[in-house]
Every structure is written in structure tokens, then in C-alpha cells.
Amino acid sequence: MKIIACIKQVPDSEAKVKVTENGQVTWGDAPLVINPFDEYAVEGALQQKEANGGTVTALCIGPESAREALKHALAMGADEAVLVSDTALDDIDSLGAARVLAAAVNKIGGADMVMFGRQTLDNGAGVTPPQTARVLGWPMLGWVGQIKVEGGSVTVERVLEEGRQTVKANLPAVLSIVQSIGEPRYPSFMGIRKASKAAIPVWSLGDLGIDAPAAAVKRVEISNPPVVETVCEIITGETPEAIAETLAEKILAEKVL
Amino acid sequence: MKTWVYIDHFKGEVQAASWEALGLGKTFGAVTAVVLGAGVDAAAQAAFEYGADEVIVVDDASLADYRAEPFASTLSALASSSTPDLILFPTTARTRELSAMCAVDLNSGVLTDVSALSVDGDKVTVTRPIYEGKVLEKAVCEARPQLITLRGRAFPKPARESGRAGALTKAEAKADVKSTVEGYSATEAAVNIGDAAVVVSGGRGVSNNPALGLDEKATAQKGFELIGELASVLGGAVGASRAAVDGGYITYAHQVGQTGKVVAPDLYIACGISGAIQHLVGMRNAKLIVAINKDAEAPIFTQARYGVVGDLFVFVPALTAALRKRLGK
Numbered sequence: 001m002k003i004i005a006c007i008k009q010v011p012d013s014e015a016k017v018k019v020t021e022n023g024q025v026t027w028g029d030a031p032l033v034i035n036p037f038d039e040y041a042v043e044g045a046l047q048q049k050e051a052n053g054g055t056v057t058a059l060c061i062g063p064e065s066a067r068e069a070l071k072h073a074l075a076m077g078a079d080e081a082v083l084v085s086d087t088a089l090d091d092i093d094s095l096g097a098a099r100v101l102a103a104a105v106n107k108i109g110g111a112d113m114v115m116f117g118r119q120t121l122d123n124g125a126g127v128t129p130p131q132t133a134r135v136l137g138w139p140m141l142g143w144v145g146q147i148k149v150e151g152g153s154v155t156v157e158r159v160l161e162e163g164r165q166t167v168k169a170n171l172p173a174v175l176s177i178v179q180s181i182g183e184p185r186y187p188s189f190m191g192i193r194k195a196s197k198a199a200i201p202v203w204s205l206g207d208l209g210i211d212a213p214a215a216a217v218k219r220v221e222i223s224n225p226p227v228v229e230t231v232c233e234i235i236t237g238e239t240p241e242a243i244a245e246t247l248a249e250k251i252l253a254e255k256v257l
Numbered sequence: 258m259k260t261w262v263y264i265d266h267f268k269g270e271v272q273a274a275s276w277e278a279l280g281l282g283k284t285f286g287a288v289t290a291v292v293l294g295a296g297v298d299a300a301a302q303a304a305f306e307y308g309a310d311e312v313i314v315v316d317d318a319s320l321a322d323y324r325a326e327p328f329a330s331t332l333s334a335l336a337s338s339s340t341p342d343l344i345l346f347p348t349t350a351r352t353r354e355l356s357a358m359c360a361v362d363l364n365s366g367v368l369t370d371v372s373a374l375s376v377d378g379d380k381v382t383v384t385r386p387i388y389e390g391k392v393l394e395k396a397v398c399e400a401r402p403q404l405i406t407l408r409g410r411a412f413p414k415p416a417r418e419s420g421r422a423g424a425l426t427k428a429e430a431k432a433d434v435k436s437t438v439e440g441y442s443a444t445e446a447a448v449n450i451g452d453a454a455v456v457v458s459g460g461r462g463v464s465n466n467p468a469l470g471l472d473e474k475a476t477a478q479k480g481f482e483l484i485g486e487l488a489s490v491l492g493g494a495v496g497a498s499r500a501a502v503d504g505g506y507i508t509y510a511h512q513v514g515q516t517g518k519v520v521a522p523d524l525y526i527a528c529g530i531s532g533a534i535q536h537l538v539g540m541r542n543a544k545l546i547v548a549i550n551k552d553a554e555a556p557i558f559t560q561a562r563y564g565v566v567g568d569l570f571v572f573v574p575a576l577t578a579a580l581r582k583r584l585g586k
Contacts, residue, residue, distance in 0.1 A: 011388070013389070013515060013534055013535055013538075014534055016391075017388040017391040017392055018391065018392065019392055025388070025392060036515070036516070037516065093366055094357070094360075094366075094367065095360055095361060095366060095367075098361065118516075121388065121389060121515070122387060122388055123387055124369075124370065124386065124387060124388075124389065125353070125357075125367070125368075125369040125370065126353045126357075126369070127353055127354075127356070127357035127360070127367055127369060128357075130325060130353070130354040130357040130358050131357045131358065131360065131361050133325075133358075134329070134357070134358045134361040134362070135361055138435075139326065139435035139436045140325045140326070140354060140358070140435075141436065142325070142350065142353075142354050143350055145509070155439065159509055159510070160267075160350055160351075160510075161267075161349065161350060161449050161451070161510060162267045162268075162270075162443065162449075163441055163442050163443040163510075164441070164442045165322075165438060165440070165441045166438070166439040166440040166441070166442075167324070167436050167437065167438050167439065168436060168437050168439050169435055169436035169437075170435075178509070178516070179502075179509060179512075179516050180509055183503075215366070216360075216364075216365050216366030216398050216399050216400035217366035217367070217368060217396055217397070217398050217399075218396060218397055218398075218399060219394055219395070219396050220382060220395040220396055220397055221394075221395040222387075222392055222393065222394050222395070223392070223393050223395075224392065224393070225386075225390065225391070225392070225393050230546075230559070230560060230561065230562060232548070232558045232559065232560075232561045232562065232563065232564045233562065233563050233564070234553070234558075234563075234564045234565070234566060235563055235564065235565050240567060240571045240572050240575040241575050241578075241579070243565055243567070243572065243575070244572065244575035244576040244578065244579040245579050247547070247563060247565060247576060247579070248576060248579035248580045248582075248583055249583075250563055251524065251545070251547065251563070251580070252583055254524075254544075254545050254562075256523040256524045256544050256545045257454075257455070257491065257523070257524065257584075
């Protein structure tokens with residue numbers, strides 16, 4: 001079983017991300033981390049490796065610094081890692097990323113499953129996993145919380161708004177993994193040591209044999225959201241009932257109901 | 258501008274945000290609604306009643322269970338022959354996939370979770386949140402059709418005009434089945450916190466009531482019963498923090514926040530939720546936020562307009578009673 005876990009490096013969730021005066025996104029000195037959603041993809045991949053044997057390859061598009069996110073996946077237990085890095089990729093859109101990832105998946109070769117997180121913290125669209133599946137021509141199994149491989153097929157439980165759907169598809173397939181898969185494991189001491197020594201190949205677009213994909217989606221402007229100064233009024237009273245009466249009045253006065 | 262609106266539904270139940278998309282489409286001129294599925298006559302009729310001038314229906318057994326591939330291939334085939342300038346979708350787990358795949362088929366781009374947009378001729382500029390809403394992005398799609406998914410409750414829902422009719426066009430499904438649906442369990446009966454006007458959520462605090470003499474999960478169940486009663490009086494849905502979901506108190510479908518759902522209801526009541534940043538990014542766009550927590554220092558109070566420092570097991574029933582009285586329920 002060969003599994004590829006696609007990951008991205010993003011600013012930490014706690015980071016104060018904002019737009020500077022010259023229109024650049026900045027997160028100050030907040031750390032860059034593996035996209036938290038992608039940790040579920042790595043966890044799901046490692047679970048399947050444990051259940052079926054095989055290897056897990058972590059794959060990432062990003063600058064040189066994105067090596068650190070790949071090292072996190074290696075420290076969790078991934079066997080190898082590949083970084084796709086090329087300055088021509090600075091302005092790609094999600095479809096461009098999907099084309100590059102599909103080319104890298106093909107170059108790695110022999111994959112049975114490609115796993116993604118549900119979405120990234122930065123763009124947040126969640127469209128790269130299905131687009132990669134579409135470019136590869138493989139079935140897309142999104143929002144997966146449980147995985148069982150049997151023979152040449154995979155049966156998953158998809159966690160949707162309306163309930164849980166059990167879906168079966170032939171391998172190879174693309175999966176996006178959600179939190180129900182289980183808490184991502186912490187990197188072990190041995191894992192961290194192994195990751196620090198790992199050689200991570202860097203592939204350019206030339207190595208993948210493709211041109212830089214043209215972007216249909218273009219960013220026009222970025223801005224900080226309007227600052228809403230919320231001052232919390234703590235409601236007090238003699239009894240819970242008295243507080244409840246006051247709060248109910250205030251809620252109704254806001255005319256949101 | 259030739260505008261299509263994709264009507265997203267689950268087994269014929271249409272997401273309210275589909276009608277919001279239809280209402281927005283109408284502001285640009287005539288609108289064609291697209292309904293794919295099996296046995297979707299009622300959804301097609303509803304599309305007329307919410308304002309569609311034309312409805313394209315593909316009613317086919319192969320579309321009985323939603324799967325991304327046959328839905329994407331069918332919609333892409335329709336769009337390549339009719340060349341709309343714009344296809345609007347409500348934002349759901351299904352439409353993120355569907356619009357994304359159509360963008361591949363049609364060699365175009367997709368813009369998701371759009372909260373505002375402006376139109377110049379047939380060019381749409383959207384505003385969408387990035388970095389979990391910490392930054393707003395304005396973006397355009399230079400290819401056609403422009404595929405845009407709209408954030409739920411960001412645009413007004415049009416009034417329904419009963420009996421309204423229009424031109425119904427039937428079209429063929431395009432076979433592209435790559436998976437089989439083996440089962441479906443509705444144990445988490447239709448939780449759609451994204452569409453709810455009111456969300457009442459519980460956090461770790463729902464398991465904290467030693468006086469009940471119950472174990473953690475049984476205590477939490479009692480807590481969520483109280484929260485459910487308050488939600489019911491307000492006609493709202495029950496949400497939860499990640500701590501409550503991880504504790505096994507309630508299912509993942511209820512989770513509000515970074516790894517759950519982003520909601521923007523008119524009223525959000527947080528009960529026993531401390532307010533980790535991962536939760537706040539999921540609810541801070543609610544119009545009115547009320548927080549109930551034992552800990553006066555809990556970060557949730559920094560986002561709330563009104564706060565009550567107290568025990569949710571005592572206060573939530575009191576608030577339910579006070580609101581029930583005022584709302585005449």
C-alpha cells in the first residue's frame with residue numbers, strides 16, 4: 001500500500017495575521033506550522049500503513065522553509081517526503097496547485113491513496129483535494145472519518161452535515177480526512193531524530209515536466225476586516241431568574257430574533 | 258449576464274442557502290436554476306417559486322445518491338453547451354467538491370465562501386475570508402464560467418411565491434460513476450447549524466455539575482438537554498465546541514469552529530465555552546453573541562455583547578423560561 005499525504009505549511013492558528021500598509025499579508029514572528037487539517041491526513045495515512053503495510057510519502061508545494069512542515073510529517077512517522085518548490089508557483093490558484101500535485105503524484109508513482117486535510121487554514125477553500133482527484137481521474141472521497149481497505153477497493157465513512165455516508169470506490173483514490181479519524185499522533189523522539197536527518201528531494205516544475213499552470217483566479221486586493229469593538233456587558237442580578245429576565249429583555253431589544 | 262444557480266439538496270431537501278443564491282442571481286437579471294438528482298420535481302417547483310425564470314432538471318436514477326463525479330460531469334456538460342457567465346452555488350461540503358471539479362472540467366476558477374460581491378458587466382468581484390477570516394480577499398475569476406459558492410446567510414433569502422411557474426428544461430445525466438454509496442446513517446438527524454438563525458452551543462462546561470451525581474457523559478447529556486430546550490424556544494440549532502465533541506458529549510456535525518463549521522447566525526449563545534481561538538473563528542461573525550460561563554476571565558467574553566458569569570445548569574433553564582414567556586411559546 002503506497003499512500004501520499006499532501007500537506008501545506010501555514011501560519012499557526014494563534015497567529016495575528018493582518019495586512020500591512022503596503023498590502024502584504026503578515027503574521028509577524030508567529031511560527032509556520034503544518035496545516036492543522038493536514039495532520040489528520042498524515043494520521044489517516046499512518047493508520048492505513050499500520051493496517052495494511054506499505055509506505056507513506058508526505059508531499060508539499062511551498063518555499064524551502066516548508067521543509068519544516070514535511071519534517072513534522074516525517075517525525076509523525078511518514079517514510080519519505082518530497083517538496084515541490086519553484087518561483088513560478090508563487091501565483092498559482094487552486095487548480096494550478098492541483099495540476100502540480102497530480103504531476104508529483106504521478107512522478108512518485110504507484111500510489112494507492114492520496115490523502116488531504118479538508119482544507120487549509122490560509123485559503124480555506126477546500127477545493128484542491130477534489131481538483132487533484134479530477135485531474136488524476138481518480139474517485140474523490142471527501143470528509144472521511146473512517147477508512148477500510150479490502151482487496152483493490154476502499155470503503156470509507158464520510159462525515160457530512162446530514163449524517164454519515166458509507167461509500168466504496170476502487171483504488172487508487174483521493175481522500176480528504178476529517179477530525180473523526182482520531183487525534184493526530186505527536187512526533188516521537190525517534191521520529192524527530194529521523195526527520196532531522198532525512199534528505200528531502202526538491203522538485204522544480206522542470207523535474208515534473210510541466211509548465212507553470214496559468215491562474216484563472218486572481219487576487220485583486222486584500223484588507224483587514226473592519227474592527228468591531230465589542231464591549232461585553234456582564235448582566236448581574238439578585239437571582240438567576242432576575243438575571244435571565246434582564247438578559248431576555250436585552251436580547252429582544254436587539255431585534256435579532 | 259447569463260446566470261445559473263445550482264440548487265443544492267440532500268435527498269430532495271434543499272439547503273436554504275440555495276434560495277439565497279437564487280435571490281442574489283435575480284438581482285443580475287433572468288436566472289436559470291439547475292436541479293440534479295432523482296425524484297426532484299418538488300425542488301424544481303420550489304426553484305420557480307423562489308424566483309427562477311428557467312429550471313434545468315436532470316432527473317436520473319444515477320443521481321439518486323450524491324456523488325461528486327456524476328454530478329460534476331453532468332453539470333460541466335450542461336455548462337459547456339449553454340456557456341453561462343456565472344454559476345452560483347450555496348457553500349456546502351457537496352458544492353465545494355462539485356464546483357471545484359467543474360472548474361477542472363471547464364478550465365475555469367472557483368471562488369468559495371463568498372460573503373459579498375460586486376458586478377461590472379459580466380465580471381464579478383467577490384469578497385471572501387482568508388486566514389480564517391483574519392483577512393479579507395477581493396478576487397476575480399478571469400475564465401468563464403465564473404464558479405462562485407456563497408456563504409450561507411450572507412445574502413437575503415427571497416420570498417416564496419406559491420404556484421409561480423416558468424420554463425422547465427429536461428436534460429440528460431452524463432454517466433461518470435466512480436464510487437458506490439453503500440449506506441447512510443441519519444443518527445445525527447439533519448444538523449444544519451450553518452443555516453440556523455440562532456445557534457445555542459455547549460462546551461466543556463456542560464459536563465461540569467457534580468451535584469447531579471452522574472458521570473461525565475451523562476452530566477453532559479443533561480447539559481445539552483437544557484441547551485436544546487433553549488435552542489428550541491428560539492427556533493434555533495444546537496452547536497458545540499470541539500471540547501464537547503472530543504469528549505463524546507455530542508456528534509461532530511454540531512461542532513462550531515476551525516475544524517467544524519463556521520456559522521454567522523443572528524444570535525449565538527455560548528454556554529460553558531471558554532472561547533479558544535479555534536472556536537472564536539467559527540462564530541465571531543454572529544450578529545449578537547451572548548456568553549454564559551462560570552469563569553469571568555474566559556476569553557469568550559471578549560467577543561460577547563452580553564455575558565453572564567454563572568452556572569449554565571442554573572442559568573440556562575432560567576433564560577429559557579424568561580424567553581419562552583416573552584415569545585409566547
